[in-house]
Amino acid sequence: MEISSYKKDPQLFLSGLDSVELDKLQGGSSSELKKLVKLLQEKKIIITATYDKKIDSNPFADKVVTENEVLLKKVLAYFLPADSKNPGGQYDLQIKAGFEQLHKLINDAAAAGKTKFTLREFLAATHFSLTPDRIDDDVIGAMLDAMGSHSSKRDTLKHEVGKLTAELRTYSVIQSEISTAQQHNGTVEVGRKGVNIFDYKHYGYDSHEAFAKKDANGQYNPQYQLLKEIVIERKEAMLVSGNGDIDKIVDYEASELGITSEQYRAKLRNELSDLKSDKPVFLSARDFLTSPKKDTGALSNVHHSYKYEKDNNPLSNFATTVGDRAKPLNDKLGQKTTELNDISSRYNAVIEALNRFIQKYESVMQQILQAI
Known part of the structure; x- marks a missing residue:
């Protein structure tokens, strides 16, 4: 069954999750799922699906997702990646880094006194951390691969x-x-x-x-x-x-x-x-x-x-x-x-591009978090 996007008409997104068993979702068996639910509960985070007349098709009543632990698990499991089959590998390390970032986001928000989120706000802020197909990781990974190749040739x-x-x-x-x-x-x-x-x-x-x-x-x-x-x-x-x-x-x-x-x-x-x-x-x-x-x-x-x-x-x-x-x-x-100078120039160009990308990415993420 296809589940609607949470970005528009989130009540349809939640309705779709209600009709799916937890273990059918990609992160349903994730070892991190219970830890995330526990963290949200400890920090008294409240996540509510609310109507936005500028985005949503029809009005609907507010629904507090965090009051229903089963539904909360499904919301998280929808985005959580499954556990890596190769512990210690690149994919596994990427997943762990994502969870660390999500934990930091929740802890920092709670420390700043922000414990209430709309469903859209929460998922928009955490989507990049929870999914393994982030474009920033792809870009950075490609750049690091290029750096590694150039570095080996340069050496x-x-x-x-x-x-x-x-x-x-x-x-x-x-x-x-x-x-x-x-x-x-x-x-x-x-x-x-x-x-x-x-x-x-x-x-x-x-x-x-x-x-x-x-x-x-x-x-x-x-x-x-x-x-x-x-x-x-x-x-x-x-x-x-x-x-x-x-x-x-x-x-x-x-x-x-x-x-x-x-x-x-x-x-x-x-x-x-x-x-x-x-x-x-x-x-x-x-x-x-x-x-x-x-x-x-x-x-x-x-x-x-x-x-x-x-x-x-x-x-x-x-x-x-x-x-x-x-x-x-x-x-x-x-x-x-001449070959060494050329490969060194390419290596330095990748480093410069990577630095610019990271700076721009951090700037965009700060703007997103400030807007929430």
């Missing part, structure tokens, strides 16, 4: 931009060393005799402790994280025994330091141990370039030094090779930065 892009920036910055350190050698027609050392590209001074930090410090979430800065991963990968690779190519590199780098190969391997093991407690360790430009633990991948056939020569200049060729690796990385960083 992913932030991570990517951080890693790419860190890698490009290290390439800049290496290119600076190459450029200095070119200016003097000299030699750039990229092995153990060369610059330590894991030195905090290259990256604008005041100390190694500041460089290696974790943030509030227990994360390293992208620069330190990248270089630490490369240090671990390279030193562990150099400790693999029985590989002729690796043995040659170990022998050469040991000779650079003036120690035996066994002493050098012991040094590598000590450096790995130091790295666990974030102590300063050495990372050569060659190790960085040959490591696969970066976006540009591993560069093969990298020597330990490159000397200027007039003909077929090895130093110039090396500079070109490194530049060819850095350029697409720079292009990719530019693309990812």
Whole structure:
């Protein structure tokens, strides 16, 4: 049976409810129904269906709904949502929030001395709280979903931009060393005799402790994280025994330091141990370039030094090779930065729109309550 709207001719609305069993209404079995009835009774709230000549079709006698508990339950049950079948889920939380809002409305009204409502007044003021299909929840839910999606994409892009920036910055350190050698027609050392590209001074930090410090979430800065991963990968690779190519590199780098190969391997093991407690360790430009633990991948056939020569200049060729690796990385960083700026702009736009909506919604609701 179709029940008339309470907004016009509320006596027909009540008559329709009289002919329906409580358990047939959507909120008839709600666990909150008895609590609401009890609250209304405790606060001595009186709800009366009254005739309004501007709205109603025909005059009718006043009817005090709260004098008839069965009818009151049906009025409430008509709007109450059924209990959620998924306790703790989004729908369940939305229902609970609605009940909390309704309880607050009743308590605040009673505290202010307002205990008498027309049926239209009461249901108009509580309809938004009692029903799960509120447009404000739909709008806010859609906005929050959009924020969540944008936030996830933004976090992913932030991570990517951080890693790419860190890698490009290290390439800049290496290119600076190459450029200095070119200016003097000299030699750039990229092995153990060369610059330590894991030195905090290259990256604008005041100390190694500041460089290696974790943030509030227990994360390293992208620069330190990248270089630490490369240090671990390279030193562990150099400790693999029985590989002729690796043995040659170990022998050469040991000779650079003036120690035996066994002493050098012991040094590598000590450096790995130091790295666990974030102590300063050495990372050569060659190790960085040959490591696969970066976006540009591993560069093969990298020597330990490159000397200027007039003909077929090895130093110039090396500079070109490194530049060819850095350029697409720079292009990719530019693309990812543009994407990050775009998604951040969208995220901020959703927040701004949500704030405007909430402010407008609160303003409208205040006007409605003031008019009652």
